[in-house]
Structure formats: structure tokens, C-alpha cells
Amino acid sequence: MVAKRTVSEVGEFGLIGRFTEGRVQPVSTLLGPGDDAAVVAAPDGRVAASTDVLVAGVHFRLDWSTPEQVGRKAAAVNLADVAAMGAVPTALLVGLGCPPDLPADVAEQVAAGLWAEASRVGAGVVGGDVVSAPALVVSVTVLGDLRGRAPVTRAGASAGEVLALAGRTGWAAAGLALLAAGRETPPGPVAAQRVPEPPYRAGPAAAEAGATAMIDISDGLLADLGHIAEASGVGLDVRSSALPVPPELAEAAAELGADAVSWLLTGGEDHALAATFPADAALPDGWRVIGRATPGAAVTVDGEPYAGPAGWTHFT
Amino acid sequence: MVAKRTVSEVGEFGLIGRFTEGRVQPVSTLLGPGDDAAVVAAPDGRVAASTDVLVAGVHFRLDWSTPEQVGRKAAAVNLADVAAMGAVPTALLVGLGCPPDLPADVAEQVAAGLWAEASRVGAGVVGGDVVSAPALVVSVTVLGDLRGRAPVTRAGASAGEVLALAGRTGWAAAGLALLAAGRETPPGPVAAQRVPEPPYRAGPAAAEAGATAMIDISDGLLADLGHIAEASGVGLDVRSSALPVPPELAEAAAELGADAVSWLLTGGEDHALAATFPADAALPDGWRVIGRATPGAAVTVDGEPYAGPAGWTHFT
Numbered sequence: 010m011v012a013k014r015t016v017s018e019v020g021e022f023g024l025i026g027r028f029t030e031g032r033v034q035p036v037s038t039l040l041g042p043g044d045d046a047a048v049v050a051a052p053d054g055r056v057a058a059s060t061d062v063l064v065a066g067v068h069f070r071l072d073w074s075t076p077e078q079v080g081r082k083a084a085a086v087n088l089a090d091v092a093a094m095g096a097v098p099t100a101l102l103v104g105l106g107c108p109p110d111l112p113a114d115v116a117e118q119v120a121a122g123l124w125a126e127a128s129r130v131g132a133g134v135v136g137g138d139v140v141s142a143p144a145l146v147v148s149v150t151v152l153g154d155l156r157g158r159a160p161v162t163r164a165g166a167s168a169g170e171v172l173a174l175a176g177r178t179g180w181a182a183a184g185l186a187l188l189a190a191g192r193e194t195p196p197g198p199v200a201a202q203r204v205p206e207p208p209y210r211a212g213p214a215a216a217e218a219g220a221t222a223m224i225d226i227s228d229g230l231l232a233d234l235g236h237i238a239e240a241s242g243v244g245l246d247v248r249s250s251a252l253p254v255p256p257e258l259a260e261a262a263a264e265l266g267a268d269a270v271s272w273l274l275t276g277g278e279d280h281a282l283a284a285t286f287p288a289d290a291a292l293p294d295g296w297r298v299i300g301r302a303t304p305g306a307a308v309t310v311d312g313e314p315y316a317g318p319a320g321w322t323h324f325t
Numbered sequence: 326m327v328a329k330r331t332v333s334e335v336g337e338f339g340l341i342g343r344f345t346e347g348r349v350q351p352v353s354t355l356l357g358p359g360d361d362a363a364v365v366a367a368p369d370g371r372v373a374a375s376t377d378v379l380v381a382g383v384h385f386r387l388d389w390s391t392p393e394q395v396g397r398k399a400a401a402v403n404l405a406d407v408a409a410m411g412a413v414p415t416a417l418l419v420g421l422g423c424p425p426d427l428p429a430d431v432a433e434q435v436a437a438g439l440w441a442e443a444s445r446v447g448a449g450v451v452g453g454d455v456v457s458a459p460a461l462v463v464s465v466t467v468l469g470d471l472r473g474r475a476p477v478t479r480a481g482a483s484a485g486e487v488l489a490l491a492g493r494t495g496w497a498a499a500g501l502a503l504l505a506a507g508r509e510t511p512p513g514p515v516a517a518q519r520v521p522e523p524p525y526r527a528g529p530a531a532a533e534a535g536a537t538a539m540i541d542i543s544d545g546l547l548a549d550l551g552h553i554a555e556a557s558g559v560g561l562d563v564r565s566s567a568l569p570v571p572p573e574l575a576e577a578a579a580e581l582g583a584d585a586v587s588w589l590l591t592g593g594e595d596h597a598l599a600a601t602f603p604a605d606a607a608l609p610d611g612w613r614v615i616g617r618a619t620p621g622a623a624v625t626v627d628g629e630p631y632a633g634p635a636g637w638t639h640f641t
């Protein structure tokens with residue numbers, strides 16, 4: 010049996026060669042990896058940009074996820090951020106910190122996961138940096154194209170508008186609870202924890218359909234709706250009947266003695282999109298009404314404050 | 326005496342508030358921090374982008390540098406990358422990994438350093454992410470505006486052209502050797518190790534003057550010239566008489582029993598710019614001829630291979 014080579018043995022330039030070899034860049038990549046900077050098309054004269062960092066032991070565990078899943082998740086959480094502005098992702102840049110004794114294959118599979126997820130939306134991995142670090146760190150910056158539209162911020166909602174959701178909530182939180190309990194079934198939530206499935210195309214579609222405010226649900230539905238409420242100066246009321254408990258979450262909750270409704274309302278990491286639309290707007294495919302914007306200032310469920318932790322914040 | 330609050334006590338949103346409060350964004354920042362993504366002007370329909378990561382204990386030490394110097398360095402190494410394409414930096418995005426027990430003041434001063442250096446070139450810190458990590462990690466992505474010019478890559482040099490340098494080499498390496506020996510004098514090289522002084526404006530000026538290839542000297546003059554030689558298919562010969570030893574480097578070398586010429590040729594982290602220009606080009610301010618491009622394929626000094634380590638690579 011041959012010992013696997015470490016990132017230290019393969020070296021910085023060897024790793025970069027492995028990450029970039031054979032990759033096909035989209036046409037929006039005007040200059041790809043290999044120079045001091047990449048050059049990416051920004052056809053309408055603006056670029057949307059966001060950064061999210063994933064750290065081993067904090068955001069993922071290599072005994073719970075494959076390196077390829079880690080790469081896909083790192084890409085997904087970023088791609089969802091530009092989608093939430095109504096933009097179409099064009100490029101990822103990746104800062105990869107690796108312990109020197111990490112098998113080079115692991116780093117390579119993280120890169121493969123980043124590429125796999127980026128390719129789903131037509132984006133390329135256009136550049137990055139590989140450094141030594143005490144833990145595996147995947148810092149991703151995503152660029153996106155607004156296609157001539159105004160960005161859909163958190164600040165445009167008005168009372169009387171409908172509140173809508175694209176994608177799902179509670180699945181990744183249920184998967185985390187299952188993995189923490191040493192379980193791998195039901196498989197749906199576990200898979201959702203390993204790799205989220207953000208509704209990327211629903212972001213630009215919502216912008217096109219006149220969404221007035223939009224956010225990526227990363228920390229939990231109620232917590233992230235709180236950001237729209239605060240930025241827009243509105244209340245947001247979620248109708249619980251619009252969020253039925255899916256069978257797999259009911260099964261997971263029964264197995265763990267947990268509360269599936271709490272997962273739906275406060276679980277993070279699924280990267281659904283929530284948006285407000287004018288009351289008479291025709292919602293695009295993938296969007297469903299889950300409530301409405303009100304004259305208040307709070308996020309409520311069926312008109313009442315929700316009694317429970319609202320979601321995830323770092324360091325607290 | 327009051328104990329300083331840690332990042333864990335201040336929390337993610339508290340930290341972001343401290344980082345962003347009172348900052349004045351440049352006009353190129355169409356939408357700053359506080360939403361899912363920032364929006365930055367890209368007036369000519371393209372954006373130059375690059376990522377570099379700095380890790381405590383690898384790229385800096387908090388007992389050698391202040392947090393503000395760490396932030397400035399993290400910005401500088403990135404800003405130099407887009408300058409080396411001939412672009413003008415417009416924006417930084419920052420992924421900041423903090424140990425939970427890090428004093429919040431330290432994180433805040435890193436952010437202040439990032440802002441200070443970005444402001445020198447008219448760029449803003451437009452977004453980022455703050456996460457828990459086992460060591461302080463500063464991952465920066467820089468965006469830049471090419472101002473309608475083609476990017477100056479590493480691949481355009483031809484034999485017969487002049488090789489020129491803007492900025493200095495050897496200073497940061499001398500400073501590192503001094504700090505490792507427990508010395509803080511001479512002060513010039515020590516300061517250069519803590520915060521490089523890349524010649525940002527020399528990059529776009531070189532592009533305007535017709536530079537055919539350009540690179541940021543991050544790993545060492547000879548090592549990085551090797552990238553131009555390889556990408557362009559030329560040799561590059563450095564004239565040693567064009568790189569006189571500055572008095573402060575001579576003093577540092579004498580104190581440490583080190584070789585100042587080796588610092589000049591192979592020391593990294595000063596982020597000078599090297600470029601090739603047509604033989605008849607008028608070099609812009611800040612640029613001086615240090616050699617020429619030749620029909621060969623190697624980087625040489627006075628026509629001979631240099632006997633010594635060529636520069637820094639990670640993991641080796």
C-alpha cells in the first residue's frame with residue numbers, strides 16, 4: 010500500500026496544477042487562473058460580490074462529509090448569496106488553507122466539489138490561493154452579473170406585500186441533528202446537511218418578476234426574515250400552514266424526539282430564498298406564498314411572536 | 326482593570342457593526358456591506374479579481390506585528406495583485422477567521438488596517454464574513470478596474486525588450502531575518518516586513534505606457550521573473566549593477582552575517598512590480614531598468630544562473 014501524498018509533499022504549485030488542469034472555463038471568464046489576477050466579464054458595468062468562509066470543525070466535519078461535499082457546500086453558500094440579490098453567479102475565487110499533513114487528494118476533491126457546484130450555474134473557479142493553515146479553511150468569493158436589473162436588497166419590502174419562499178428550510182438542521190446522534194437516516198436531511206440545494210435560478214427569476222426585497226436563508230427562516238423586517242421597516246408574518254412538515258423531517262423528529270416545526274422555522278444552512286412581492290405579482294416557478302408583510306416591525310408566526318431560539322449566530 | 330471583551334462576547338453581528346461603522350465608501354461602491362452581496366462598479370464591463378490568504382503563524386505573527394499592520398499587509402498583498410494586471414483596485418472583500426477568545430479589539434484593528442490600506446488607493450472594504458477559526462485567518466479578495474485597457478499578463482514579453490522594476494526587493498526578507506533574530510533595527514526593513522509598500526500606481530502606469538508583461542514580486546524577484554519567462558517563452562537577465570544594496574540592507578546583513586544581495590534577488594513579500602517594455606518605451610515614473618528579455622528560457626543574473634535558493638513556496 011502506497012501512502013497518500015500530503016499537500017506538503019505535492020507543494021503549492023503542484024496543488025494549483027491539480028486544481029486547474031482540464032477545467033473548462035465559461036465564456037464569462039476572460040482570463041482564468043495562472044496570472045496575478047483573473048478577469049471576469051461584468052457586462053452591465055457592475056459586479057455583485059460576496060464572501061463566505063467555511064472552517065473544519067465549525068461549518069463541516071471531514072468525518073461527516075466527503076471533501077467533495079465540503080467543496081460543493083462552500084460553493085453553494087456563496088452562490089446563494091448572489092442569487093439572493095437577483096444576480097447570476099459568474100465566478101468563484103477560493104482561498105484554501107490546508108494543514109501541511111492533509112492528503113493532497115482531499116484538497117483536490119474539495120476543489121472538484123467547488124467546480125461541480127459552480128458548473129451547475131455556469132460559473133467558473135477563476136482564481137485563488139493555497140496556503141498552510143492549522144485547519145482546513147475554505148474561503149470563497151463569488152461574483153455575479155445583475156443582467157441590467159437593480160439588485161434586490163433587504164430594504165424594499167412594504168406592508169401589504171406577499172412573503173414568499175423558494176427552496177426548503179429545516180432539512181440541513183435535521184440532518185445536523187441526525188449526524189450528531191450518529192444516524193445517517195432518513196437520508197434526505199443528512200444529504201441536505203452535507204450539500205445544500207439552494208434554488209439558484211429562483212433569485213434572478215424573482216428579480217425579473219418584481220421582488221421588492223430578498224434574502225438568502227442561511228441562519229434560519231425567522232432570523233433571516235428579521236433582517237428584511239429591520240432593513241425594510243416592516244413586520245413579516247409567516248403562516249404556519251404554508252410550511253407543512255415534510256415526511257422525512259417528521260420521521261427524523263420522531264426518531265430524535267425533536268420538534269420538526271422548530272427546524273422549519275429556525276434551521277439554517279439550506280439556503281432557501283425568501284422574498285417579498287407586490288400583492289398582485291405573479292410568482293415565478295419555484296416560489297410559494299408563506300405569509301405577508303405587515304405594518305408592524307416584528308417577525309411573527311400566525312400573528313404571534315415565536316417562542317424559541319430564532320437561529321444561528323457565530324460566537325454566541 | 327477591565328478585561329477586554331473577546332470576539333465571542335461581542336458576537337458576529339457586533340463585530341460586523343464595529344468593522345463597518347463610520348466607514349465612507351468610494352463612489353465605485355454601489356452597494357456596501359449589510360446585504361447578501363455588495364455591488365461594485367465595473368465601468369468597462371470587466372472586473373479583475375484576485376484572492377490571497379494570510380494565516381497567523383504562517384504569514385504574520387501577532388507578537389511581531391500589530392493587528393492594524395496585519396490588516397494593512399493583508400490588503401497590500403491583494404491590492405498589488407490587481408495593480409500587476411494594470412488595474413486600479415476598487416474593492417476588498419474579507420473573510421476573517423477568529424479564535425473565539427481573540428480580543429474583539431484585535432479583530433477591529435485588523436479591519437482598520439484593511440480600511441487604511443484600501444483607502445490609500447481609493448478602494449473600499451465592501452463585504453465579508455466573520456467566522457470562528459482555530460487561528461486568525463485573513464482571506465482577502467480584491468476587485469479592480471482595468472480602465473478599458475487589456476490586462477497585462479505574464480505572457481507578453483519578447484526577447485530584446487527591457488526588464489524594469491517598480492518598488493523595492495529584499496527589504497521584507499531582511500526584516501524577517503531581523504525579527505527572527507530578536508532585533509528591531511535597522512527600522513526600515515523591519516517596517517517593510519510588517520507592512521509592504523507596493524507601488525500600486527506603477528501598475529496602471531506601466532499598462533498605459535505599453536508594458537508587455539507584468540508580475541507582482543511576492544515570492545522573490547528571480548522566482549517571480551521565472552513565471553514571466555515561462556509564460557512568455559523568453560529568458561530574463563537581471564543586471565546586478567542595477568540592484569545596488571541599500572545602506573539599511575547592508576547594515577542588516579552586517580549585523581546578521583547575512584547576504585544582502587541574496588535578499589535583493591530572492592526575498593519575497595515586498596510586492597514590487599516587475600515588467601517588460603518595448604526597448605524604445607519611455608518608462609513611467611517609478612520604474613527603472615534592471616535587465617532585459619533574451620532569446621533564452623532561463624532567469625539569469627549578469628548572464629549566469631544564480632546559485633542559491635530562488636524564493637519562497639508554500640509547503641516545501
